[in-house]
Amino acid sequence: MDSGLCLVSSLNHHQDVQTCFFDPSWLRVQPQVPMSFVWPKECVVDANGEFQTPLVDLGGFLRGDDKATHRVVKLIRKACSTHGFFQVINHGVDPLLIHEAYDQMDAFFKLPIHRKLCVCKTPGSLWGYSGAHADRFSSKLPWKETFSFPFHDNILQPVVNNFFKSTLGKDFEQAGVAFQKYCEAMKELGMKLLELLAISLGVDKLHYKKLFEDGCSIMRCNYYPSCQQPSLALGTGPHCDPTSLTILHQDQVGGLDVFADNRWQTIPPRPDALVINIGDTFMALSNGRYKSCVHRAVVNKYKERRSLAFFLCPKEDKVVRAPEDIVRKDGTKQYPDFTWSNLLEFTQKYYRADEATLQNFTKWLQSSKPQTL
Ligand SMILES: C=C1C[C@]23C[C@H]1CC[C@H]2[C@]1(C)CCC[C@@](C)(C(=O)O)[C@H]1[C@@H]3C(=O)O
Ligand SMILES: O=C(O)CCC(=O)C(=O)O
Numbered sequence: 001m002d003s004g005l006c007l008v009s010s011l012n013h014h015q016d017v018q019t020c021f022f023d024p025s026w027l028r029v030q031p032q033v034p035m036s037f038v039w040p041k042e043c044v045v046d047a048n049g050e051f052q053t054p055l056v057d058l059g060g061f062l063r064g065d066d067k068a069t070h071r072v073v074k075l076i077r078k079a080c081s082t083h084g085f086f087q088v089i090n091h092g093v094d095p096l097l098i099h100e101a102y103d104q105m106d107a108f109f110k111l112p113i114h115r116k117l118c119v120c121k122t123p124g125s126l127w128g129y130s131g132a133h134a135d136r137f138s139s140k141l142p143w144k145e146t147f148s149f150p151f152h153d154n155i156l157q158p159v160v161n162n163f164f165k166s167t168l169g170k171d172f173e174q175a176g177v178a179f180q181k182y183c184e185a186m187k188e189l190g191m192k193l194l195e196l197l198a199i200s201l202g203v204d205k206l207h208y209k210k211l212f213e214d215g216c217s218i219m220r221c222n223y224y225p226s227c228q229q230p231s232l233a234l235g236t237g238p239h240c241d242p243t244s245l246t247i248l249h250q251d252q253v254g255g256l257d258v259f260a261d262n263r264w265q266t267i268p269p270r271p272d273a274l275v276i277n278i279g280d281t282f283m284a285l286s287n288g289r290y291k292s293c294v295h296r297a298v299v300n301k302y303k304e305r306r307s308l309a310f311f312l313c314p315k316e317d318k319v320v321r322a323p324e325d326i327v328r329k330d331g332t333k334q335y336p337d338f339t340w341s342n343l344l345e346f347t348q349k350y351y352r353a354d355e356a357t358l359q360n361f362t363k364w365l366q367s368s369k370p371q372t373l
């Protein structure tokens with residue numbers, strides 16, 4: 001396999017599918033990055049300096065201390081109005097749980113390619129394994145493997161446990177238990193952050209929570225193999241998250257960059273911190289007051305890198321619309337009404353999420369079903 005690209009028929013957990021994939025163990029040792037992984041120069045330009053993300057200590061707020069909450073709200077308002085990125089510490093998520101999640105994802109990505117392909121994503125679905133998204137795209141491929149699964153609260157059955165059991169079987173039962181707990185912790189934290197965001201925007205503290213409590217969120221494990229020519233490739237290209245709120249843990253390698261003040265700046269890893277960023281959907285929910293900022297993940301010549309991303313999403317069919325109060329004060333409604341289901345469909349069927357997703361989605365919405373702003 002000269003180009004490293006294989007087209008195989010594999011027996012997926014749902015059906016027999018044809019999959020295009022790059023075997024990462026082959027990729028890692030290539031002295032030259034294959035053309036389909038090369039990104040335009042302006043996307044791979046080196047980061048220049050560290051990004052000074054505000055470090056928000058959630059300890060006092062989580063204990064119900066009003067003064068501490070007031071301080072946190074101010075910090076969050078400032079960060080979200082300027083770039084939409086901040087980090088939280090004392091967030092209440094057990095460090096052992098984070099550790100366990102990494103151990104379990106390592107075990108998964110170490111599997112031989114034929115086993116990973118048994119759980120590969122089917123066309124149009126977000127769930128399962130993807131190698132460089134080679135089944136969806138043919139250029140500017142990301143230098144990564146991902147494993148994604150859904151999470152929503154369900155008192156009757158633990159959805160993540162079940163996903164692991166039904167796709168990977170007995171060997172990964174423990175992984176299912178760990179990721180079920182991890183997602184529950186992320187959702188709990190996400191709901192707390194929505195309270196803070198609401199307070200900071202001057203709306204009822206339960207306003208956003210109501211939209212998200214029964215939503216289905218996306219959990220994604222990212223594995224970025226080392227790369228011989230890191231100045232040509234990208235782990236995740238420049239983009240804004242189309243989702244609402246992202247809670248990310250990155251390992252100690254570093255590689256998450258934010259485009260702010262007209263340059264790429266790096267967010268140095270902190271094992272005790274979670275990186276939070278506003279996504280396009282929340283930008284719309286705040287009438288554009290809070291920013292969804294362009295970011296990327298670069299790759300490393302010597303080290304592989306891992307990250308755990310939890311994308312909090314509203315209930316699919318609920319209307320995404322900024323609160324009346326905000327729109328009235330701002331004088332204009334910046335985005336048309338839509339549902340998360342509309343935007344998700346746009347990014348999975350018609351448009352590859354990038355820096356301009358929200359702008360192009362808005363145009364697409366307005367051209368497909370005209371409505372008044
Ligand atoms: C709704 C989503 C689409 C992506 C996964 C979730 C949230 C982030 C999006 C993504 C990571 C943004 C960068 C491009 C992308 C294609 C990727 O590199 O994985 C995006 C995801 C996707 O479409 O699968
Ligand atoms: O891996 C990272 O640090 C960032 C990944 C990312 O931005 C994403 O998956 O949306």
Ligand SMILES: [Fe+2]
Pocket residue numbers: 239240241246295
């Ligand atoms: Fe992202």
